[in-house]
Structures are given as C-alpha cells and as structure tokens.
Amino acid sequence: MAWDAVDRYLTALLVPHDPALAASLAAAAEAGLPAHEVSPTQGKLLHLLARACGAHRILELGTLGGYSTIWLARALPPDGRLVTLERDPRYAQVARSSIAAAGVADRVELHVGPALETLPRLAKQEPFDLTFVDADKARSAEYLEWAIRLSRRGSLIVADNVVRGGAVADASSADPAVRGVRRFYELLAADPRVSATAIQTVGSKGHDGFVLALVTADPEVRRL
Secondary structure, three states, rough: OOHHHHHHHHHHHHHHOOOOHHHHHHHHHHHHOOOOOOHHHHHHHHHHHHHOOOOOOEEEEEEOHHHHHHHOOOOOOOOEEEEEEEEHHHHHHHHHHHHOHHHHHEEEEEEEOOEEEHHHHOOOOOOOOEEEOOOOHHHHHHHHHHHOOOOOOOOOEEEEEEHHHHHHHHHOOOHHHHHHHHHHHHHHHEEEEEOEEEEEEEEOOOOOOEEEEEOOOOOOOOOO
C-alpha cells in the first residue's frame, strides 16, 4: 500500500538504522512475540515527546519485547528512571535482554505481572512525567485512571492502538478491545483533570492512532 511506501521513505530519512533497536525487533521476532511494537517513526515520536516534556520519570504499560522501552529510556537524563510493566514472563525475558544490549538497563525497572496488581504499589513513588499506555485494551479505562493518579500537573499520557482500524467508531461492536477503548475515550472526555486529543495514523501498522492527554490539574486520589 502507499502508506507502507511512505513509512519506508520517512524511516529512511528521519530514523537512521540503529543496531540495538534492530536487534530488539529481531529478537522479538525470533522468540515468536506478536508484532505489536510501535513503528520506527512512532518510536521516535515517543522519544521526542519524552524529551520535549523533559521527562525524568516514565511509566510504560506493556513492555512486549522492549522496543518502545529503549526509545523512551534513551530520552531520559542520566538520573532518569523508566518503570515498565509486562504481564507475560516470556516477553519480559526477551525485553530484558534487548534493554541490556541497548545499554539502558541502568535506568529501566521492569515489573512482571498483571499491571493492575503492580500499579497500586507505584503510588508510593514520585509521580511520572510521561506515561505510555500500550497494554490490554479491554482494561484501557482502568489504566487511564491509574495513569492520571500516578501523574502530576503537566504530565503527559500517551495511549496507542486507540482507533482499531476504524472499529472504535462502531458503538455496536462486541470486541472487548474496542469496547475498552471506547470506555477509555468516554472517561477521558469527562475527566476534568486532563485535556486530550487523538490522532489517526496509517502506515506499516495499518490504520490506528494515538491519544495525547495533558494532565491539567493535580490528580486527586480516587478509589477505582
């Protein structure tokens, strides 16, 4: 398709070949992980967003093989910290190896297990400057609440796969992922603590999109 060609063109110009990132993708493919990682241009977008907001602490929900983790970790200052959550131990093992090979293991803290079990324990830590949500879409609304609670005024929340090939516009969809993302949007639109927009994307990952949400008020602690 034309958008694949455009993706290749943009990647060749704007995202030079990086051995560590390429090795991360290769390791994930060899291990049989699903090809759900962000594209190179999207990875660089995450990197630039983290740099633009001066992030010192980043939270990632959904490590997979560590590709986006490496992009985000590289945006941190030497004393920065990235906390990434992965449910699948096998995925986490692949990610750990790739993160170490990329030279960013010293600033990455990987937790294995269901995110909703780990997130409450993070409430005792300092707030995060940027949160990237790329996990189980059926639980998107619950992840949104935790992302806000673990943020501060001025923090940025980014969510991936929020268009679902256009299916998100189908109110009658029975797909749990679509229903979860629609609930995510409904809560996002109604929450006075954030100001958000969404961007549709096309490319090697098909038709999908990102949500960008700015935390505009000091988050209150609310019971889920």
